[in-house]
Amino acid sequence: xxxxxxxxxxxxxxxxxxxxxxxxxxxxxxxxxxxxxxxxxxxxxxxxxxxxxxxxxxxxxxxxxxxxxxxxxxxxxxxxxxxxxxxxxxxxxxxxxxxxxxxxxxxxxxxxxxxxxxxxxxxxxxxxxxxxxxxxxxxxxxxxxxxxxxxxxxxxxxxxxxxxxxxxxxxxxxxxxxxxxxxxxxxxxxxxxxxxxxxxxxxxxxxxxxxxxxxxxxxxxxxxxxxxxxxxxxxxxxxxxxxxxxxxxxxxxxxxxxxxxxxxxxxxxxxxxxxxxxxxxxxxxxxxxxxxxxxxxxxxxxxxxxxxxxxxxxxxxxxxxxxxxxxxxxxxxxxxxxxxxxxxxxxxxxxxxxxxxxxxxxxxxxxxxxxxxxxxxxxxxxxxxxxxxxxxxxx
Amino acid sequence: xxxxxxxxxxxxxxxxxxxxxxxxxxxxxxxxxxxxxxxxxxxxxxxxxxxxxxxxxxxxxxxxxxxxxxxxxxxxxxxxxxxxxxxxxxxxxxxxxxxxxxxxxxxxxxxxxxxxxxxxxxxxxxxxxxxxxxxxxxxxxxxxxxxxxxxxxxxxxxxxxxxxxxxxxxxxxxxxxxxxxxxxxxxxxxxxxxxxxxxxxxxxxxxxxxxxxxxxxxxxxxxxxxxxxxxxxxxxxxxxxxxxxxxxxxxxxxxxxxxxxxxxxxxxxxxxxxxxxxxxxxxxxxxxxxxxxxxxxxxxxxxxxxxxxxxxxxxxxxxxxxxxxxxxxxxxxxxxxxxxxxxxxxxxxxxxxxxxxxxxxxxxxxxxxx
Numbered sequence: 039x040x041x042x043x044x045x046x047x048x049x050x051x052x053x054x055x056x057x058x059x060x061x062x063x064x065x066x067x068x069x070x071x072x073x074x075x076x077x078x079x080x081x082x083x084x085x086x087x088x089x090x091x092x093x094x095x096x097x098x099x100x101x102x103x104x105x106x107x108x109x110x111x112x113x114x115x116x117x118x119x120x121x122x123x124x125x126x127x128x129x130x131x132x133x134x135x136x137x138x139x140x141x142x143x144x145x146x147x148x149x150x151x152x153x154x155x156x157x158x159x160x161x162x163x164x165x166x167x168x169x170x171x172x173x174x175x176x177x178x179x180x181x182x183x184x185x186x187x188x189x190x191x192x193x194x195x196x197x198x199x200x201x202x203x204x205x206x207x208x209x210x211x212x213x214x215x216x217x218x219x220x221x222x223x224x225x226x227x228x229x230x231x232x233x234x235x236x237x238x239x240x241x242x243x244x245x246x247x248x249x250x251x252x253x254x255x256x257x258x259x260x261x262x263x264x265x266x267x268x269x270x271x272x273x274x275x276x277x278x279x280x281x282x283x284x285x286x287x288x289x290x291x292x293x294x295x296x297x298x299x300x301x302x303x304x305x306x307x308x309x310x311x312x313x314x315x316x317x318x319x320x321x322x323x324x325x326x327x328x329x330x331x332x333x334x335x336x337x338x339x340x341x342x343x344x345x346x347x348x349x350x351x352x353x354x355x356x357x358x359x360x361x362x363x364x365x366x367x368x369x370x371x372x373x374x375x376x377x378x379x380x381x382x383x384x385x386x387x388x389x390x391x392x393x394x395x396x397x398x399x400x401x402x403x404x405x406x407x408x409x410x411x412x413x414x415x416x417x418x419x420x421x422x423x424x425x426x427x428x429x430x431x432x433x
Numbered sequence: 434x435x436x437x438x439x440x441x442x443x444x445x446x447x448x449x450x451x452x453x454x455x456x457x458x459x460x461x462x463x464x465x466x467x468x469x470x471x472x473x474x475x476x477x478x479x480x481x482x483x484x485x486x487x488x489x490x491x492x493x494x495x496x497x498x499x500x501x502x503x504x505x506x507x508x509x510x511x512x513x514x515x516x517x518x519x520x521x522x523x524x525x526x527x528x529x530x531x532x533x534x535x536x537x538x539x540x541x542x543x544x545x546x547x548x549x550x551x552x553x554x555x556x557x558x559x560x561x562x563x564x565x566x567x568x569x570x571x572x573x574x575x576x577x578x579x580x581x582x583x584x585x586x587x588x589x590x591x592x593x594x595x596x597x598x599x600x601x602x603x604x605x606x607x608x609x610x611x612x613x614x615x616x617x618x619x620x621x622x623x624x625x626x627x628x629x630x631x632x633x634x635x636x637x638x639x640x641x642x643x644x645x646x647x648x649x650x651x652x653x654x655x656x657x658x659x660x661x662x663x664x665x666x667x668x669x670x671x672x673x674x675x676x677x678x679x680x681x682x683x684x685x686x687x688x689x690x691x692x693x694x695x696x697x698x699x700x701x702x703x704x705x706x707x708x709x710x711x712x713x714x715x716x717x718x719x720x721x722x723x724x725x726x727x728x729x730x731x732x733x734x735x736x737x738x739x740x741x742x743x744x745x746x747x748x749x750x751x752x753x754x755x756x757x758x759x760x761x762x763x764x765x766x767x768x769x770x771x772x773x774x775x776x777x778x779x780x781x782x783x784x785x786x787x788x789x790x791x792x793x794x795x796x797x798x799x800x801x802x803x
Contacts, residue, residue, distance in 0.1 A: 058756065058757070058760040059658055059759075059760050059763040059764060059767075060654075060658070060756065060759070060760065352770075352774050353770035353773060353774050354768075354770045354771055354774050356770070357768070357769075357770040395774065395778055411749070412745065412746070412748075412749075414746075414748060414771060414774075414775055415748070417764075417768070417770075417771055418760065418761065418764040418768070418771065421764070421768055421771075422760075422764070
């Protein structure tokens with residue numbers, strides 16, 4: 039029986055303050071001057087009330103209603119958990135309630151939702167994954183079996199590292215450039231490691247994540263029964279639907295009917311007769327790989343290119359990325375834990391995402407998520423902060 | 434379709450952006466099969482058109498330029514006389530079968546209104562700037578405002594060069610928004626790249642409207658962090674006060690006042706500048722921003738400019754926010770990847786600002802009133 043694997047990314051970045059060239063060298067406490075805590079709190083509370091709390095409640099109701107046959111998986115970033123603990127602990131409680139049902143699984147990722155998987159040396163990557171693992175142990179007393187890298191960035195090197203760290207599975211984008219003619223609806227294994235690769239079915243995932251409320255789309259309006267039929271007609275034995283959790287109530291507002299869609303989805307899927315739900319741990323237990331995945335170059339779920347150009351697509355982004363990496367060497371030598379923590383908050387991939395100059399289609403999505411009017415402003419702010427931190431690292 | 438267009442300047446005889454606009458627009462329209470008779474004052478060099486359906490007709494002479502002010506001493510009391518004389522002459526000379534009449538700004542509005550009544554054809558006017566802009570929103574001259582308002586009221590259709598200007602026309606002149614269309618300007622790109630010389634450029638008339646004193650205040654702040662030379666190109670009533678301001682601020686060794694430049698010199702200075710700044714208090718469009726970008730110079734524009742509505746790849750700041758302006762200048766001078774990326778993308782974007790597009794949109798306005 040084919041399984042439907044629903045996975046949600048739950049993440050909030052720690053956004054930056056306005057930081058002018060005149061502020062370089064004058065900041066005393068990096069944590070309080072680099073980050074816009076007021077704005078971050080306001081955004082977190084808004085998204086929690088529009089998305090996290092109502093969606094978690096609905097998920098809990100659905101799991102109870104279908105007595106555990108409706109099963110889902112999440113990855114919660116470290117910055118997200120910190121927001122919960124700082125501002126709204128009851129959001130975290132609601133995730134613990136979900137976990138207690140036994141129908142909810144969690145994945146590990148890099149604690150800071152960073153691009154450390156792309157550094158020449160994977161030492162920092164490993165440290166951040168361990169930090170996430172420790173956090174999951176502390177908050178949920180759970181050790182995830184499956185790994186999801188930032189924005190599903192995947193290549194052979196990352197897969198090898200993740201296998202060496204003891205994980206049984208990893209998520210990747212079901213992109214043609216690694217699949218060729220093959221279907222994403224099976225489990226694969228990396229060409230160079232012993233691990234199960236779960237590939238995102240991007241047409242079906244994006245039908246909900248991106249197109250749900252688009253009136254120009256021929257599938258509009260998307261109802262749960264129609265969508266369940268599409269899933270049911272898919273080939274293969276596993277349909278991976280991976281998306282941002284903020285799809286519910288934030289990217290797609292309540293008025294679009296997204297919550298009604300979600301409310302009816304489990305029933306409609308189970309009604310098909312040939313489908314069930316599986317968590318990522320269920321999947322690695324249930325299915326054996328049917329072939330190899332070879333990814334010498336990184337693929338991701340971002341933008342139409344499905345590579346890392348979202349974060350490293352122009353010279354400004356590359357300059358920031360290199361500056362950030364170099365800073366790490368100095369800070370690790372210096373050993374100041376506060377500065378190291380600040381540096382890691384600056385590694386969150388969103389900061390580079392805001393500097394993207396991608397064309398119109400992707401650019402429109404970028405503009406929606408960016409706190410900056412134009413990418414050049416994002417660059418100046420980020421680069422000025424990196425210069426200030428560099429001065430501190432060299433002191 | 435045949436149009437009578439009333440102008441005041443036309444290349445090679447021109448002092449400002451109005452002439453450039455008329456040249457680009459008439460050529461674009463002629464290419465689309467619109468026949469145009471372009472009327473303008475007689476000049477020392479006879480102006481000829483290279484297009485069959487575009488004729489340049491010179492009538493009379495005038496000592497007044499579109500950017501003159503009645504209070505300029507050199508004109509004595511002749512300013513108003515000269516304006517009236519040229520307008521009267523136009524009314525006599527414009528004859529024949531036209532589908533409509535099109536004039537630009539206050540200069541020829543009186544003639545436009547009379548010809549509309551005489552020939553019984555629709556009147557279209559383009560508003561490139563209003564008296565409020567030219568006066569920097571301080572002590573506008575009622576004489577201009579009255580002419581402008583009458584022209585806007587009598588016109589069948591108004592073309593504004595920006596949404597910003599459209600708002601001024603609605604709010605300050607009380608005109609019905611339904612008859613105003615916005616057509617953003619185009620640019621004739623400046624070709625050829627040259628090595629950048631660590632210059633930060635201001636270029637424009639040295640008047641309150643253009644905000645040169647904010648440029649100097651910004652220069653002072655930048656120089657605390659970063660070495661650069663600041664160039665103020667242009668002339669105007671603030672020329673001497675600005676020099677004094679630079680001396681008082683202690684930065685006169687880092688500021689160059691070029692005075693008025695020739696067309697070739699302007700192109701050269703655009704090409705060798707690292708940053709172009711347009712800190713205008715009020716700028717209906719701001720074509721110089723597009724010119725600077727076409728010459729490979731990343732640009733910072735005032736939020737109070739029409740060009741900021743349509744241009745994505747530039748910095749937009751409040752004209753009074755000299756801290757932020759300085760922040761952006763230092764970043765452009767210091768961070769090479771920012772400079773090159775902005776240069777590349779903004780130059781690409783400039784290709785969208787063509788006279789062909791302006792002519793298309795203008796023709797659509799004509800089709801709407803014919």
